[in-house]
Amino acid sequence: MMRIAVFGANGPTGRHLTGQALAAGHEVVAVTRRPGSLPARPGLTVAVADATNPAAVGAAIEGTDAVLSALGTRPGGGTVTTYSASAAAITSAMARHGIRRLLAITSSVADPDWRPTGAHFFNHVFDPLVNRRLARPVHEDMRRMEAAVRGTDLDWTLVRPSGLFEHPVVTDYRTAEHSADGVFTARTDLAASMLRELGERRYVRTAMGVITTAVKPNVAKLVWNEGVKRK
Ligand SMILES: NC(=O)c1ccc[n+]([C@@H]2O[C@H](COP(=O)([O-])OP(=O)(O)OC[C@H]3O[C@@H](n4cnc5c(N)ncnc54)[C@H](OP(=O)(O)O)[C@@H]3O)[C@@H](O)[C@H]2O)c1
Numbered sequence: 001m002m003r004i005a006v007f008g009a010n011g012p013t014g015r016h017l018t019g020q021a022l023a024a025g026h027e028v029v030a031v032t033r034r035p036g037s038l039p040a041r042p043g044l045t046v047a048v049a050d051a052t053n054p055a056a057v058g059a060a061i062e063g064t065d066a067v068l069s070a071l072g073t074r075p076g077g078g079t080v081t082t083y084s085a086s087a088a089a090i091t092s093a094m095a096r097h098g099i100r101r102l103l104a105i106t107s108s109v110a111d112p113d114w115r116p117t118g119a120h121f122f123n124h125v126f127d128p129l130v131n132r133r134l135a136r137p138v139h140e141d142m143r144r145m146e147a148a149v150r151g152t153d154l155d156w157t158l159v160r161p162s163g164l165f166e167h168p169v170v171t172d173y174r175t176a177e178h179s180a181d182g183v184f185t186a187r188t189d190l191a192a193s194m195l196r197e198l199g200e201r202r203y204v205r206t207a208m209g210v211i212t213t214a215v216k217p218n219v220a221k222l223v224w225n226e227g228v229k230r231k
Contacts, residue, residue, distance in 0.1 A: 002198070003027040005061040007051050007086065008070035010037040013105065013164070016191035017070055018044065020170075024195060031060045051086035058093035066101035067094060068194055075135040083138075083145035091152045102156045103194050104149055106142040108209055109135075110160055111179035119183050146207075157197055158207040161185035165217035166225065175210050177203065182211030 004021055008014040009030030021028050022043045029045045030038050038046050049056035051071055061067055067090060073082040087104065094102060108114045109131045115123050131139060149156045160178075162185045173189035174180050175197075193210040197203055 001025045001027070002065040003029065003063065004198070005029045005031055005047075005064040005067045006070065007031045007068070007090065008072060009046075010034060011070055011072060012166070013072075013187045013190055014070040016187050017068060017194060020188075020191050020195055026195075029060060029064055031057070052082065052089050054089040054092055057086075057089045058096055061090075061093055061099060062097050064099060066103070066198055067099060068198075069102070069104040070191075072105070073138065075138050078137065080137040080141040083141040084148060087145040087148040091148060091154060094154055095152070100155045101198070102149065102152075102154050103159055103197060104145065104156070105159045105161065105190070105194075106146055106207075107139065108160045108162045108179045108211075109139050110142050110146055110158070111207065111209070114160075114179040114209075116162070116183045117181050122183050155201075155204050157203045157205075159190070159194055159197070160207055160209045161190045162209075162211050163217075163222070164190065164226070165212075165222050167212070167215055167217070171212055171214035173210055173212050173214075175203070175208050178207050178209060180209030180211040182213055184212055184217055185210055186212040186215065186217075 004026050006017050009018050010032045018028050027043050029047050031047050031049050033050055035046045035048050047060035049060040071086050146158055162183050164187050167186035170188045170192040189212045
């Protein structure tokens with residue numbers, strides 16, 4: 001059993017990550033800017049920190065065995081720095097405190113060769129218009145995060161999901177090096193893949209793609225939940 005720091009612990013993926021880690025018997029240090037959003041649970045410690053503040057991050061992760069990042073920001077507005085600034089703060093704090101294992105979520109879009117098989121609408125319309133244009137500042141900063149993480153000598157894994165959706169249970173998800181061949185990833189599966197990788201160490205110092213194939217999201221519901229309701 002490990003003591004795990006989770007960044008973005010009150011976010012949609014971070015909640016699954018925290019819940020699954022506690023259920024597996026790990027201790028979790030949930031790092032958040034909004035401690036009131038996380039109810040007390042056995043095994044859970046809440047640490048208050050902005051992930052881009054190196055001193056606050058250091059104090060939060062001290063004494064943990066591994067750091068998992070489910071941090072993110074919404075597209076929109078101008079330049080995005082959340083990913084790169086948090087990567088700099090987290091990796092420098094890990095080096096200072098002698099913590100070696102890092103798993104950080106970016107996206108399948110960070111793999112320039114990712115073109116899911118048979119997904120014509122996605123590859124020819126959605127991906128160029130949404131991912132590569134509207135959400136470009138987000139993906140540019142994710143690439144800076146990836147470069148910052150790769151530049152360390154930590155035992156890192158970049159975790160690349162495809163389009164995220166909510167599904168109540170963990171399915172028989174797939175992982176692959178660099179990126180996985182699919183358009184969607186359930187957040188439960190993303191969380192489960194990270195906890196499994198923590199134990200198995202199959203993708204140390206490389207990127208792990210993760211996709212869900214057993215169930216498909218309802219695309220209208222997904223656009224409503226992810227694009228409209230959460231704005
Ligand atoms: N949506 C997709 O289809 C998709 C596809 C591929 C990859 N991804 C990536 O997958 C990851 C998880 O996505 P998600 O939708 O589950 O979560 P999300 O909504 O992108 O993540 C938000 C979380 O990050 C925290 N956060 C942001 N900036 C912070 C800061 N400076 N300090 C501390 N906490 C901060 C938020 O905390 P607060 O409550 O304090 O703001 C919240 O807990 C993200 O990196 C996302 O970009 C998403």
